[in-house]
Amino acid sequence: MQLNRLVIFYKTIGDPTRLRIMKMLSEGPLHGQAIAGKLGLTPATITHHLKRLREVNAVYERRDGNTIYFYLNGSVIKHYAKSLINLAEQDEVKKDMTDVMAERQKVIENFFTTDGRLKNIPAQRKKKLIVLEHMLKGLQKGKKYEEKELNEYIKKFHDDYATIRREFIINNYMYRENGIYELNPEEMWTKIE
Amino acid sequence: MQLNRLVIFYKTIGDPTRLRIMKMLSEGPLHGQAIAGKLGLTPATITHHLKRLREVNAVYERRDGNTIYFYLNGSVIKHYAKSLINLAEQDEVKKDMTDVMAERQKVIENFFTTDGRLKNIPAQRKKKLIVLEHMLKGLQKGKKYEEKELNEYIKKFHDDYATIRREFIINNYMYRENGIYELNPEEMWTKIE
């Protein structure tokens, strides 16, 4: 459920230590020991908090040797913030959709073959999102997908399923938990400006 | 401290019952009994959550007879959300300030007499904020003000101290706790577009 995701995210954020970590990471990646040192806490404690932050995709990590660098995941955080802003705005804004739709259609025609395969992943962010959303249309809301199942689905469009699957997560279209994937509610998707 | 405010706000938001209340209030004001009914919880429990939400100014209330209607305080919520977005954006954007300053100066000259009194409170939001910020300059960061003390300060500018004091809170320039007022860090202020 959508509300539930927000709850978990904000509960995670609403902790002094975790917010301090996020603040530190906003100035650049750090590894666990460094964080522990700066905060005067035990590595075990940092592991605990990073686990929490990872669970909501507020951070991601990159391994270098046996030290792991943690990065702030700005886009996910921004999306949660935006869904808070939506909540705070009681008025419903309806925009004119016709032009937007025409533009989307053109992008889809350019990037997909007539038999529905993706020619290549657009480099331009805006077009990439349109393409991703097009592929997402075949997935069911609320359904839980095994990673393998999702890979198979994506392969119908393009061989590089790993990249595309990652894009689904990065742009907040999907949510991963214990290797199980699920569509996010649309309010949480990365929006095209 | 700034981080601390954020922590308290997000901890408050990060609770299923409170987020559900906020969601309900986003569709219009409600009184306590109504909220309790819809959520299947005790009035005492609702009081508890509303107290929390009030502490961070996420809601405000209006009394009608002896029933109290609660409203969502959209602007405060949006400001916290924006400060999250700031955190998520690692790049620092510097803008050209010279034009902006000239405009502010003009507004201040128009709305204040030569001996520094406020002629009247601007109706236009943008100008109002400039005027409010001008008055705020005489307050000290980190200092805690009694309500009476703050009233006296505002009276130096204008007799209607109650309205102005309220504007300080609504626009997130100041923070109130147990009748004590304090300046918010500037990152949290209402920003002029």
Add this chain to the structure above:
DNA sequence: CACCTAATTAGATATTTATCTAATTTCGGT
């Protein structure tokens, strides 16, 4: 292989807090 450092896991403790029931307060109407 032996060793070192980083990270994680497991288990224990102490603090926080959401919720309830019961008592109390607040306000308007009769």
Add this chain to the structure above:
DNA sequence: ACCGAAATTAGATAAATATCTAATTAGGTG
């Protein structure tokens, strides 16, 4: 001045969780 409805307060209980120490796992390097 009294009564009823709405809200708050007080106190109790149960659940969640931040942190620590100690043990374990992972990855590299001499």
